[in-house]
Amino acid sequence: xxxxLTALRATLGRLLPGQIAHLITQTDGDIRxxxxxxxxxxxxxxxxxxREIIPLKPLxxxxxxxxxxxxxxxxxxxxxxxxxFFVSVxxxxxxxxxxxxxxxxxxxx
Numbered sequence: 519x520x521x522x523l524t525a526l527r528a529t530l531g532r533l534l535p536g537q538i539a540h541l542i543t544q545t546d547g548d549i550r551x552x553x554x555x556x557x558x559x560x561x562x563x564x565x566x567x568x569r570e571i572i573p574l575k576p577l578x579x580x581x582x583x584x585x586x587x588x589x590x591x592x593x594x595x596x597x598x599x600x601x602x603f604f605v606s607v608x609x610x611x612x613x614x615x616x617x618x619x620x621x622x623x624x625x626x627x
Contacts, residue, residue, distance in 0.1 A: 531565035531604035561604040
């Protein structure tokens, strides 16, 4: 779900075969949101990374915009597409070809 965005950028990393031991030994935290313990080791070292820009339907400001991420592209011919995935989604500005940043706050919450 997104509000006030024209596009999203999805980054998808599929864990490479034989890399589960590295995932376990190089991360801490909950399996739903692991973090890497060594600054020079990340999901880039153990997964195949793909990125996709997903255009969103223009909607009035404040209206929720829903979309889906198709994981079928990660499966090679003859594979089922099973696996462990790292998924990251961020707002994307297609006109400037860069991530959308949050507006500055005045310090009030």
